[in-house]
Amino acid sequence: MSDTDKPxxxxxxxxxxxxxxxxxxADTRADAGADAGADREARSRSMLREIASGDALSGxxxxxLAVFVGSVMIAATDDGVxxxxxxxxxxxxxxxxxxxxxxxxxxxxxxxxAVYNNLVTDPxxxxxxxxxxxxxAGPLILGGLGVGLAFRAxxxxxxxxxxxxxxxxxxxxxxxxxxxxxxxHLPLAVLVGMLFGALWGGIAGLLKARTGAHEVIVTIMLNxxxxxxxxxxxxxxxxxxxxxxxxxKSPPMKDSAILPKVLGDRFNLHFGFIIALVAVAVxxxxxxxxxxxxxxxxxxxxxxxxxxxxxxxxxxYTVVMMLGGALLGLAGVNQVLGTVTSGVSxxxxxxxxxxxxxxxxxxxxxPLGILAAGILFGAFKAGGFTMQASENISVDLVLxxxxxxxxxxxxxxxxxxxFRLPAQEAK
Amino acid sequence: xSTTMDRPTPxxxxxxxxxxxxxxxxxxxxxxxxxxxxxxxxxxxxxxxTSRSGDTTFRLAVDSDFAKLPDAVLPSSxxxxxxxVVCLALTAEAVRRMLARSRQPLxxxxxxxxxWMIGFLSWEAAGSRxxxxxxxxxxxxxxxxxxxxxxxxxxxxxxxxxxIAIDGQLLFGAFAASITASLTGSPWAGLxxxxxxxxxxxxxxxxxxxxxxxxxxxxxxVLNVLVVGLTNFLFRQVLTPNAESLNSPERMRGLPIPVLxxxxxxxxxxxxxxxxxxxxYVIVALVAWSLYRTRWGLRVRAVGEHxxxxxxxxxxxxxxxxxxxxxxxxxxGLGGAYYSxxxxxxxxxxxxxxxxxxxxxxxxxxxWDPIRATLAALLFGFAQNLAGVLSSIGAQIPPQLLLSLPxxxxxxxxxxxxxxxxxxxxxxxxxRQQ
Numbered sequence: 001m002s003d004t005d006k007p008x009x010x011x012x013x014x015x016x017x018x019x020x021x022x023x024x025x026a027d028t029r030a031d032a033g034a035d036a037g038a039d040r041e042a043r044s045r046s047m048l049r050e051i052a053s054g055d056a057l058s059g060x061x062x063x064x065l066a067v068f069v070g071s072v073m074i075a076a077t078d079d080g081v082x083x084x085x086x087x088x089x090x091x092x093x094x095x096x097x098x099x100x101x102x103x104x105x106x107x108x109x110x111x112x113x114a115v116y117n118n119l120v121t122d123p124x125x126x127x128x129x130x131x132x133x134x135x136x137a138g139p140l141i142l143g144g145l146g147v148g149l150a151f152r153a154x155x156x157x158x159x160x161x162x163x164x165x166x167x168x169x170x171x172x173x174x175x176x177x178x179x180x181x182x183x184x185h186l187p188l189a190v191l192v193g194m195l196f197g198a199l200w201g202g203i204a205g206l207l208k209a210r211t212g213a214h215e216v217i218v219t220i221m222l223n224x225x226x227x228x229x230x231x232x233x234x235x236x237x238x239x240x241x242x243x244x245x246x247x248x249k250s251p252p253m254k255d256s257a258i259l260p261k262v263l264g265d266r267f268n269l270h271f272g273f274i275i276a277l278v279a280v281a282v283x284x285x286x287x288x289x290x291x292x293x294x295x296x297x298x299x300x301x302x303x304x305x306x307x308x309x310x311x312x313x314x315x316x317y318t319v320v321m322m323l324g325g326a327l328l329g330l331a332g333v334n335q336v337l338g339t340v341t342s343g344v345s346x347x348x349x350x351x352x353x354x355x356x357x358x359x360x361x362x363x364x365x366x367p368l369g370i371l372a373a374g375i376l377f378g379a380f381k382a383g384g385f386t387m388q389a390s391e392n393i394s395v396d397l398v399l400x401x402x403x404x405x406x407x408x409x410x411x412x413x414x415x416x417x418x419f420r421l422p423a424q425e426a427k
Numbered sequence: 428x429s430t431t432m433d434r435p436t437p438x439x440x441x442x443x444x445x446x447x448x449x450x451x452x453x454x455x456x457x458x459x460x461x462x463x464x465x466x467x468x469x470x471x472x473x474x475x476x477t478s479r480s481g482d483t484t485f486r487l488a489v490d491s492d493f494a495k496l497p498d499a500v501l502p503s504s505x506x507x508x509x510x511x512v513v514c515l516a517l518t519a520e521a522v523r524r525m526l527a528r529s530r531q532p533l534x535x536x537x538x539x540x541x542x543w544m545i546g547f548l549s550w551e552a553a554g555s556r557x558x559x560x561x562x563x564x565x566x567x568x569x570x571x572x573x574x575x576x577x578x579x580x581x582x583x584x585x586x587x588x589x590x591i592a593i594d595g596q597l598l599f600g601a602f603a604a605s606i607t608a609s610l611t612g613s614p615w616a617g618l619x620x621x622x623x624x625x626x627x628x629x630x631x632x633x634x635x636x637x638x639x640x641x642x643x644x645x646x647x648x649v650l651n652v653l654v655v656g657l658t659n660f661l662f663r664q665v666l667t668p669n670a671e672s673l674n675s676p677e678r679m680r681g682l683p684i685p686v687l688x689x690x691x692x693x694x695x696x697x698x699x700x701x702x703x704x705x706x707x708y709v710i711v712a713l714v715a716w717s718l719y720r721t722r723w724g725l726r727v728r729a730v731g732e733h734x735x736x737x738x739x740x741x742x743x744x745x746x747x748x749x750x751x752x753x754x755x756x757x758x759x760g761l762g763g764a765y766y767s768x769x770x771x772x773x774x775x776x777x778x779x780x781x782x783x784x785x786x787x788x789x790x791x792x793x794x795w796d797p798i799r800a801t802l803a804a805l806l807f808g809f810a811q812n813l814a815g816v817l818s819s820i821g822a823q824i825p826p827q828l829l830l831s832l833p834x835x836x837x838x839x840x841x842x843x844x845x846x847x848x849x850x851x852x853x854x855x856x857x858x859r860q861q
Contacts, residue, residue, distance in 0.1 A: 077664040156644055213841040216591075216644050217791055220784055221834040228831035235825070354652055361645065394663040399656025403649045410646070411639035 197329015625760015
């Protein structure tokens with residue numbers, strides 16, 4: 001692809017591969033940056049300045065802004081608020097107390113659902129919401145790692161849904177089909193799930209490596225291919241269908257394939273969260289301490305420079321997508337063998353495939369950042385369900401706040417403009 | 428510039444194939460014979476591994492036709508085998524032309540597709556009746572929103588803005604159309620609101636992608652999630668309690684065109700549609716014509732292919748991009764109205780069912796060209812409808828296989844296995860004035 005692409009390279013500054021300016025990766029930057037032109041260097045510096053000066057402030061303001069929009073949505077759809085608004089000039093205090101009731105009611109319900117419930121007396125039950133948060137956080141962290149790892153190689157893994165479905169389906173097949181001792185059964189189901197996730201993600205990496213096909217398109221399309229594949233498997237008794245049932249749902253998992261509970265049967269928190277913690281550590285080590293991680297970062301920063309310095313770019317793409325797919329596969333396994341053990345269906349991914357993208361973005365593709373972002377969004381999820389149950393506010397509000405946080409975080413200048421902060425100095 | 432570490436948004440660099448890897452190219456000459464061969468073998472395997480008897484009835488007329496065409500009754504298995512022979516012959520002809528290094532004519536794949544489809548349908552529908560009109564009219568009905576979405580996608584991407592958020596635009600258009608049509612009592616007001624909603628989404632996309640240089644793929648993905656959350660939230664909190672006043676629009680009925688609608692076969696398929704579909708015919712023609720034949724179209728393509736050159740000759744790159752995606756958003760939003768005003772009356776949670784992603788597939792499979800993208804959307808609509816029709820007559824083809832077809836062939840298309848799809852050069856790349 002050569003000659004025809006040259007002009008594009010020249011006038012496409014932001015399309016150029018991503019630079020790395022983190023201390024842990026400074027070595028790579030020096031290495032690959034050598035090839036880049038002077039204008040790229042200048043741009044890097046100006047961007048660095050922009051981040052150094054008050055990006056954290058923008059981050060806090062972004063979260064604040066998103067929560068504010070969420071509050072407006074709660075208030076605008078609350079009956080009490082709208083009622084008192086009609087006579088706001090006569091008795092403004094009514095309006096403001098209704099407003100306060102609606103918003104504080106919603107957020108305290110979220111807190112009760114996500115962290116600490118003060119309405120029950122049993123101390124164990126009081127902290128139960130926190131375990132729910134961690135339960136929801138497990139697959140989000142695993143998925144976020146899968147997406148974030150690909151981001152580090154400047155690749156987009158939009159295919160979380162398909163990878164989770166395939167992995168979940170495969171793990172479920174092992175999980176209900178065989179009778180094995182737990183020590184073999186559970187690891188086997190987990191590994192087979194990971195393998196299928198890796199294969200499904202690897203297709204996108206391999207196609208990019210061999211044909212240059214863009215992974216965004218391929219992974220989006222593979223989501224649907226995977227969906228219909230699992231759907232089809234759910235109609236075949238030798239695959240996933242429950243004998244004698246027309247419901248597209250598999251039989252429940254055998255006990256020997258179910259992830260054990262961490263804190264006993266009173267809490268839903270299962271070993272999936274521990275797996276997620278281990279995965280955080282492994283991915284951190286992989287990215288920051290291993291040769292492969294070095295290659296991944298180098299390719300992510302500048303694939304041309306990486307190739308010039310002897311890294312097999314195509315192979316790195318394939319490996320990264322396989323690893324990402326395996327991690328998202330783990331998220332799917334986590335759902336099937338931990339959270340919803342009654343059988344796999346086509347909605348087993350529960351939107352996590354896409355949530356994982358927001359988790360990775362919020363966590364800025366760093367393993368520890370993803371851990372924190374995953375727990376935050378897990379708390380949103382756990383709290384959202386309580387909010388829906390007790391305050392009758394749709395849990396979908398969480399999706400709105402989540403996506404707004406990511407949008408605002410992605411555009412610090414916009415947030416600065418909204419709050420009329422001084423603009424960053426020009427480059 | 429920073430990184431995935433310091434900045435939450437890495438950059439996809441548009442949807443162009445990566446130049447850091449050396450793609451293996453399949454020879455263009457071998458493409459058509461290969462595809463025809465593979466498809467013929469598939470039909471042959473189907474015929475060899477299963478058995479059918481009886482007749483297949485193809486209904487060509489509907490009851491209201493002015494002049495009725497008779498039903499075509501064909502012996503299932505003989506027809507299928509005959510058509511297989513025709514397919515083999517056509518494949519041989521394609522191979523001969525490849526070896527003789529002569530051009531492959533356009534009629535060859537068309538005749539092949541017809542023969543293959545007749546053979547396949549008469550085999551699978553042995554002993555039952557297939558209405559050709561409802562097969563094709565149903566395909567059109569499923570394809571309409573896809574065509575709207577694909578046109579919106581083509582326009583945006585030709586101007587250099589990747590729009591993953593087509594699904595969000597469709598969904599938001601459906602939502603706005605339903606509410607507005609219910610409040611005003613006029614579906615036409617609903618259509619206007621749908622266009623405004625789609626354009627509003629495009630404005631947000633432009634704000635982040637054009638003005639603030641956020642990666643367009645990320646904005647698109649996040650916008651889709653945002654719209655799903657927003658419409659689900661409002662549906663539960665506002666629309667469901669007030670369904671009578673806010674979510675019961677008047678449905679747009681079919682509006683037969685006097686003479687054209689009476690033509691047998693063609694009339695019931697194309698000209699007995701709701702008004703929105705006629706609007707679509709006009710839009711397809713307008714977009715295709717203006718993109719290639721007007722100064723505006725030249726500018727749009729210029730900022731999508733080489734923004735710096737366009738800037739140098741005085742075209743305002745980002746202003747052109749904004750205008751184009753607003754128009755594209757309005758078109759996609761209009762497609763959303765089809766869901767809540769034509770297919771059914773009223774909005775429902777996530778009612779587009781991911782159609783925006785099929786529209787995106789049509790954009791890519793249609794090689795970023797309005798007419799080809801429209802044809803791709805029609806093909807995908809046909810595949811979807813065929814799945815439904817076949818499973819309703821009890822054929823043993825898994826419907827999931829047909830439903831996944833659009834996605835599979837799009838993957839083949841981007842991988843260069845069935846005609847290489849190349850996006851506009853600056854697709855997905857924000858333009859910063861120097």
